[in-house]
Amino acid sequence: MEARSPGSSSARRSSASGAGSRASDRRSRRRVCRSRPDVGLERADVAVVGGGPAGATAAALLARAGLDVVCFERERFPRFHVGESLLPASTPLFDRVGVGPRLAAAGFLRKYGAAFFDEGESREVILNFRAGPTWADHAYNVPRAEFDRLLLDHAVKEGARVLEGAEVRDVRIQADGVRLGVAVDGEGPRPVEARFLVDASGRDALLASRLGRREPMPGLGRAALFAHYAGGHRWEGRMEGHIRVYLFRDGWFWWIPFAGDVTSVGCVLHRRAVRRGPSLETLFEDAVAACPAVARCLAGARRVAGVWSAANFSYRAEPVIADRFVALGDAVTFVDPIFSTGVYVAMQSAELAVPAIVEGFRRGEFRAARFDDYRRRVAVGTGLFFEFIDRYYDPAFLDIFFAPAPPAALKDAVTTVFAGGGFLERPLWLRLRLAAVRLGVRCVRWRRRWAGLPVDSRLRW
Numbered sequence: 257m258e259a260r261s262p263g264s265s266s267a268r269r270s271s272a273s274g275a276g277s278r279a280s281d282r283r284s285r286r287r288v289c290r291s292r293p294d295v296g297l298e299r300a301d302v303a304v305v306g307g308g309p310a311g312a313t314a315a316a317l318l319a320r321a322g323l324d325v326v327c328f329e330r331e332r333f334p335r336f337h338v339g340e341s342l343l344p345a346s347t348p349l350f351d352r353v354g355v356g357p358r359l360a361a362a363g364f365l366r367k368y369g370a371a372f373f374d375e376g377e378s379r380e381v382i383l384n385f386r387a388g389p390t391w392a393d394h395a396y397n398v399p400r401a402e403f404d405r406l407l408l409d410h411a412v413k414e415g416a417r418v419l420e421g422a423e424v425r426d427v428r429i430q431a432d433g434v435r436l437g438v439a440v441d442g443e444g445p446r447p448v449e450a451r452f453l454v455d456a457s458g459r460d461a462l463l464a465s466r467l468g469r470r471e472p473m474p475g476l477g478r479a480a481l482f483a484h485y486a487g488g489h490r491w492e493g494r495m496e497g498h499i500r501v502y503l504f505r506d507g508w509f510w511w512i513p514f515a516g517d518v519t520s521v522g523c524v525l526h527r528r529a530v531r532r533g534p535s536l537e538t539l540f541e542d543a544v545a546a547c548p549a550v551a552r553c554l555a556g557a558r559r560v561a562g563v564w565s566a567a568n569f570s571y572r573a574e575p576v577i578a579d580r581f582v583a584l585g586d587a588v589t590f591v592d593p594i595f596s597t598g599v600y601v602a603m604q605s606a607e608l609a610v611p612a613i614v615e616g617f618r619r620g621e622f623r624a625a626r627f628d629d630y631r632r633r634v635a636v637g638t639g640l641f642f643e644f645i646d647r648y649y650d651p652a653f654l655d656i657f658f659a660p661a662p663p664a665a666l667k668d669a670v671t672t673v674f675a676g677g678g679f680l681e682r683p684l685w686l687r688l689r690l691a692a693v694r695l696g697v698r699c700v701r702w703r704r705r706w707a708g709l710p711v712d713s714r715l716r717w
């Protein structure tokens with residue numbers, strides 16, 4: 257075991273002999289959190305930076321395992337965040353994290369599928385999710401202000417201490433522990449010591465930005481504009497919650513209906529379509545005008561808040577793991593929102609990392625090698641998403657995807673990947689179908705070349 261000071265949180269807890277006393281320990285910490293969350297902040301077993309889906313999930317699961325967890329969140333919740341359409345693979349994950357019943361009762365609109373439209377070619381495809389071994393037949397569309405609040409509250413219920421309005425400004429990972437400088441409500445940084453650091457700071461990728469690398473991906477993620485509208489077009493029945501994706505000349509639009517009357521509408525612009533100068537409102541209105549299908553769906557609708565933007569959001573960050581450290585979710589990488597993978601990857605990466613961290617505490621040893629399997633599983637899981645994100649800009653894949661009667665096996669493989677199946681496990685039937693998709697794309701690409709049609713990624717057009 258590592259040498260520890262007698263006043264440390266773990267040393268205090270080690271006097272607790274059984275599960276009952278650990279639970280009462282957690283309850284008393286929870287009371288501290290509700291009344292004066294900054295009390296006793298100076299030390300923790302695990303410091304989690306960021307209270308988004310990745311950080312809240314990690315904090316909840318680590319606290320449930322009996323560790324003393326403190327989670328620092330820069331903002332005060334509820335706060336707006338982009339990323340509102342979830343994947344069916346999240347649904348069983350919510351149950352494992354312990355928020356399934358609360359989410360089901362929260363009244364979020366269920367999403368049973370996705371509809372894709374290609375404006376230029378007048379073609380469309382509608383996919384309906386089917387439950388599989390690690391995913392459900394539905395997900396939810398969630399205003400993130402409410403969803404993230406619910407997840408972070410759950411972390412507190414599990415016994416984590418959560419401090420909002422607390423920005424981690426300085427990080428040092430040393431042989432004997434982690435030292436942070438945390439600015440609470442804009443005041444000068446206060447020192448915090450922990451034995452382990454979880455970076456769930458999202459696109460800020462705190463540790464990589466300060467001590468490593470955060471590399472943009474060429475061609476992708478130049479700019480996105482988004483807004484909420486009341487009174488937009490609605491489908492009825494099971495299709496009401498389908499996410500709609502509209503491809504158009506300058507990029508693509510998402511259409512994410514929430515429960516009630518509000519819909520999230522956003523566009524991701526190709527590099528060549530990004531302009532500087534006009535206001536966000538003007539740029540967004542111009543993009544809507546360039547995509548008649550979206551303009552029609554918004555006829556008579558009213559924007560209920562400002563237009564938000566995100567830029568340069570495709571990158572890979574390093575390191576993902578180190579001694580006493582793991583990064584989760586967007587702090588590892590983010591590529592493109594086309595298939596709504598972000599929140600699932602954030603929460604799933606947290607669930608995958610937690611057992612290795614807990615085992616590290618059991619053994620008192622936190623070498624990077626302990627987290628290598630975590631890094632590998634996240635790389636394999638996200639690798640499949642990235643392959644399909646890339647394909648979505650590939651004209652040969654789109655020919656298959658939008659074919660009026662695609663082979664059932666191909667449609668099944670694509671629907672499975674879009675549901676988040678294949679991240680944790682890839683059974684033989686799925687691997688065979690994915691191989692068929694890859695072969696099909698190669699054949700169509702060859703046919704397009706032969707016919708003199710473009711084969712380059714739409715990102716390069």
Ligand SMILES: Cc1cc2nc3c(=O)[nH]c(=O)nc-3n(C[C@H](O)[C@H](O)[C@H](O)COP(=O)(O)OP(=O)(O)OC[C@H]3O[C@@H](n4cnc5c(N)ncnc54)[C@H](O)[C@@H]3O)c2cc1C
Pocket residue numbers: 305306307308309310311328329330331337338339340341342343422423424425456457458459460462480566569584585586587590593595596597598599600602
């Ligand atoms: C245009 C666009 C559209 C998207 N659409 C979707 C979608 O439909 N579905 C989907 O699943 N995903 C979508 N995403 C991705 C999704 O937003 C993210 O993948 C997801 O929020 C990642 O969760 P996270 O917990 O890793 O990070 P975040 O949700 O970003 O949470 C990180 C938290 O860390 C806090 N923080 C940062 N730095 C510090 C610090 N130094 N100290 C303390 N706190 C800090 C932040 O305030 C934030 O609350 C989209 C992304 C973009 C760019």
